[in-house]
Amino acid sequence: ERRIIAVANQKGGVGKTTTVINLGAALAALEEPVLVADLDPQGNCTSGLGCQSDGVTSYEVLEGLQPLAAGIRKTRFPNLELLPANANLVGAEIELASDPHRAQRLDGALRAQPTSHRWVLIDCPPSLGVLTANALAAADGVLIPIQCEYFALEGVGELMRTIERVRAAWNPGLAIDGVVLTLFDERLSLAQQVVTEVRRFFGEAVFATVVPRNVRLAEAPSFGRTIFEHDIRSRGARAYLALAEELMARRRDE
Amino acid sequence: ERRIIAVANQKGGVGKTTTVINLGAALAALEEPVLVADLDPQGNCTSGLGCQSDGVTSYEVLEGLQPLAAGIRKTRFPNLELLPANANLVGAEIELASDPHRAQRLDGALRAQPTSHRWVLIDCPPSLGVLTANALAAADGVLIPIQCEYFALEGVGELMRTIERVRAAWNPGLAIDGVVLTLFDERLSLAQQVVTEVRRFFGEAVFATVVPRNVRLAEAPSFGRTIFEHDIRSRGARAYLALAEELMARRRDE
Numbered sequence: 001e002r003r004i005i006a007v008a009n010q011k012g013g014v015g016k017t018t019t020v021i022n023l024g025a026a027l028a029a030l031e032e033p034v035l036v037a038d039l040d041p042q043g044n045c046t047s048g049l050g051c052q053s054d055g056v057t058s059y060e061v062l063e064g065l066q067p068l069a070a071g072i073r074k075t076r077f078p079n080l081e082l083l084p085a086n087a088n089l090v091g092a093e094i095e096l097a098s099d100p101h102r103a104q105r106l107d108g109a110l111r112a113q114p115t116s117h118r119w120v121l122i123d124c125p126p127s128l129g130v131l132t133a134n135a136l137a138a139a140d141g142v143l144i145p146i147q148c149e150y151f152a153l154e155g156v157g158e159l160m161r162t163i164e165r166v167r168a169a170w171n172p173g174l175a176i177d178g179v180v181l182t183l184f185d186e187r188l189s190l191a192q193q194v195v196t197e198v199r200r201f202f203g204e205a206v207f208a209t210v211v212p213r214n215v216r217l218a219e220a221p222s223f224g225r226t227i228f229e230h231d232i233r234s235r236g237a238r239a240y241l242a243l244a245e246e247l248m249a250r251r252r253d254e
Numbered sequence: 255e256r257r258i259i260a261v262a263n264q265k266g267g268v269g270k271t272t273t274v275i276n277l278g279a280a281l282a283a284l285e286e287p288v289l290v291a292d293l294d295p296q297g298n299c300t301s302g303l304g305c306q307s308d309g310v311t312s313y314e315v316l317e318g319l320q321p322l323a324a325g326i327r328k329t330r331f332p333n334l335e336l337l338p339a340n341a342n343l344v345g346a347e348i349e350l351a352s353d354p355h356r357a358q359r360l361d362g363a364l365r366a367q368p369t370s371h372r373w374v375l376i377d378c379p380p381s382l383g384v385l386t387a388n389a390l391a392a393a394d395g396v397l398i399p400i401q402c403e404y405f406a407l408e409g410v411g412e413l414m415r416t417i418e419r420v421r422a423a424w425n426p427g428l429a430i431d432g433v434v435l436t437l438f439d440e441r442l443s444l445a446q447q448v449v450t451e452v453r454r455f456f457g458e459a460v461f462a463t464v465v466p467r468n469v470r471l472a473e474a475p476s477f478g479r480t481i482f483e484h485d486i487r488s489r490g491a492r493a494y495l496a497l498a499e500e501l502m503a504r505r506r507d508e
């Protein structure tokens with residue numbers, strides 16, 4: 001059975017893409033088949049995995065021009081497939097604006113196409129528009145990366161309200177699969193305060209694993225590599241492996 | 255005379271808000287009156303300057319419910335005023351979607367209201383929707399913060415195409431006032447490559463000043479302080495002061 005997780009936070013640069021790529025790669029390395037769905041017009045997931053974004057992408061799937069299967073492609077990593085994205089997705093926000101079912105396009109495409117993946121990780125853009133709405137409407141759960149810096153807490157209330165709206169309108173079963181603290185920099189006195197405050201707000205939902213700020217994670221995508229290829233001994237690699245194991249354990253416990 | 259600058263880049267977390275707050279504060283410290291206009295529904299500029307976001311905000315001004323003057327408020331910093339933002343702005347994207355003149359709302363409000371500011375710095379959200387279109391249509395120039403990391407270069411082409419579209423549709427005189435390299439981390443071998451590549455792509459437009467990754471800059475907004483209040487001896491403070499002087503020199507040379 002497949003679990004669909006939207007990795008979302010409208011705050012920019014908090015590690016959504018880095019989490020989708022490396023959590024996806026960790027799950028794949030642990031023999032769990034993963035589909036990464038790139039729903040960000042910037043296509044950072046697509047390029048970060050070293051893939052091209054020509055041919056059928058998430059744009060054609062959202063617009064109903066192609067079935068999901070036509071867009072799914074293999075990556076060089078075993079157990080890891082990708083639905084790529086490119087800048088055409090910017091058009092979807094405008095083109096779908098008048099369609100009352102605009103937020104249910106991805107959900108329809110995923111329901112119509114059973115696949116053998118155990119996990120589907122959807123990378124969202126830094127906004128709460130129609131693309132993120134599609135991801136939340138299609139998802140079983142949301143994973144919220146929160147950067148351990150000041151502005152990181154500002155948007156969380158807005159994100160929670162959006163999740164409520166999506167539950168009310170399209171997806172009553174949408175769960176919070178977890179909150180992952182990212183870009184933790186121990187030199188920043190503020191970072192620990194953010195960790196404490198986030199744990200107070202979200203409680204048990206916050207993963208024990210905290211992803212440190214780690215230079216290796218910033219370098220890896222420029223080579224189209226996951227952190228495991230780039231530097232498996234790094235703190236970044238260990239953190240995403242631990243996060244994958246925690247996510248799998250939470251699923252077993254259900 | 256007033257110069258209106260949109261600080262824009264759809265890539266998230268590249269230092270747009272940090273640049274608007276601290277470049278604004280540096281210009282104000284150099285006796286140049288500044289208006290900061292927050293056009294991001296996250297309202298990070300508003301909270302980073304220690305201001306509230308109740309009452310009249312950029313939402314009411316864009317919707318034509320209130321004139322610009324009603325939204326402008328003093329901050330505790332001399333020569334620095336603010337048009338605040340809050341999450342109501344999310345509504346503007348949807349409410350204005352059917353208005354053919356949706357992108358010219360801010361321009362209209364600014365033209366209708368001469369002010370004594372020498373600079374207007376507009377903080378944009380991490381997207382290329384109607385809010386950023388309003389900023390670009392109203393601006394004399396664009397300042398593009400680019401983070402010295404891999405994904406930072408990915409979206410630049412898309413941003414340039416958007417600027418072209420805005421020039422063709424609404425604002426033929428829109429200039430590139432400059433590109434500022436931010437979050438430069440000398441431990442990251444990639445950072446220097448990004449600097450070289452950005453200088454090759456943008457040439458003279460790139461400011462000589464490169465803003466280093468500096469813990470003090472990340473701490474300042476949690477106290478509602480500018481970098482100059484928080485730690486005036488820091489590398490972050492020196493960088494934004496140098497950037498302000500460079501921007502002023504470019505304006506004199508015109």
Ligand SMILES: Nc1ncnc2c1ncn2[C@@H]1O[C@H](COP(=O)(O)OP(=O)(O)OP(=O)(O)O)[C@@H](O)[C@H]1O
Pocket residue numbers: 011012013014015016017018019040044124125126182183184211212213214215216217218219221236264265266267380403404405406
């Ligand atoms: N733990 C980390 N350590 C060091 N660098 C990181 C880490 N996580 C992310 N980064 C870097 O920070 C930048 C932002 O990360 P990323 O692109 O994953 O964020 P995002 O939330 O997907 O951004 P956007 O909002 O634009 O989609 C990237 O340059 C990335 O390489």
Ligand SMILES: Nc1ncnc2c1ncn2[C@@H]1O[C@H](COP(=O)(O)OP(=O)(O)OP(=O)(O)O)[C@@H](O)[C@H]1O
Pocket residue numbers: 010011012013126149150151152265266267268269270271272273294298378379380436437438465466467468469470471472473475490
């Ligand atoms: N030079 C710097 N050194 C250290 N931290 C920085 C620097 N510039 C920005 N930051 C921190 O990085 C994070 C992202 O910066 P900021 O919020 O200014 O980016 P942004 O482009 O405005 O983000 P968004 O796309 O969400 O609007 C913030 O936590 C900020 O404090």
Ligand SMILES: [Mg+2]
Pocket residue numbers: 016017018040044123124125
């Ligand atoms: Mg991303």
Ligand SMILES: [Mg+2]
Pocket residue numbers: 270271272294298377378379
């Ligand atoms: Mg910002």
